[in-house]
Amino acid sequence: MRYPSTPDPKRSQEPIRRTSSNGSRTYTINAVEYPSVTTVLQIVAKPALLGWSRKVALEKVRHTLLDQMRTGERLAGITPGWIDTMLEAARKRPDEERDQAADFGLRSHELIDSVLRGEETIVPADLEPVMEGFDGWQAESGLDITATEQVVCSELHGYAGTFDAVATRDGEGVYVIDFKTSNGIYDEMSFQVAAYAQAYEEQTGQEVLGGYVVRFGKRKPEFETREVDLEQGLCGFLGALALWRTLRKKQIWR
Secondary structure, X not given: OEEOOOOOOOOOOOOEEEEEEXXXXXEEEOOEEEEEHHHHHHHOOOHHHHHHHHHHHHHHHHHHHHHHHHOOOHHHHOOHHHHHHHHHHHHHHHHHHHHHHHHHHHHHHHHHHHHHOOOOEEOOHHXXXXXXXXXXXXXXXXXXXXXXXXXXXXXXXXXXXXXEEEEEEOOEEEEEEEEEOOOOOOHHHHHHHHHHHHHHHHHHOOOOOEEEEEEEOOOOOOEEEXXXXXXXXXXXXXXXXXXXXXXXXXXXXX
């Protein structure tokens, strides 16, 4: 699949430095360091992720045992050392799948951003379902995307982040959009979009009329859209931000 090239509008340059370390990201803007929205939201418990990790690890154990049986060696080849190796591989498997999913999501976001900026783009075969879902969403959403990859900062609350798109409807209003390739849409995603909307309003003085999380299927062309309650979502994010700061200071014990 190929998308045609159109002129790429100039985008404003800002004195922003992004730093990532040990899974956390910070933004340095005008010599002030801010935690990223996604880093703050790592503090939110994700019970579904724990269940998924157990499932992936146990599936790795099962498949390894079945493969051992198919070799004909059966139990004779199962030694204490073999068991330790198998369990270590099972322990690592959830992280491997998580990293693969993160890479897929990053490539999808970069591809969508490239298309929206009007660059001539060739879509890899594994990302075709995502792009077909994106095309379907664009056709049905009634939203016109006016800017992509927006870096925003809330000086009032002390955080920064990057969201995927700004849109209007019928040429009016401002809407904040974040794209996902996850297996579902989760509550903390609403906190994320609401935090972006708050920061965008602070920076631009424009009221954000709505926020959306849009999820695209990885294996078949589909999309799912959820509108965010920006007021409630911001309450959730600010609660997470307060908890993140409290635990980070490690001054909770006398």
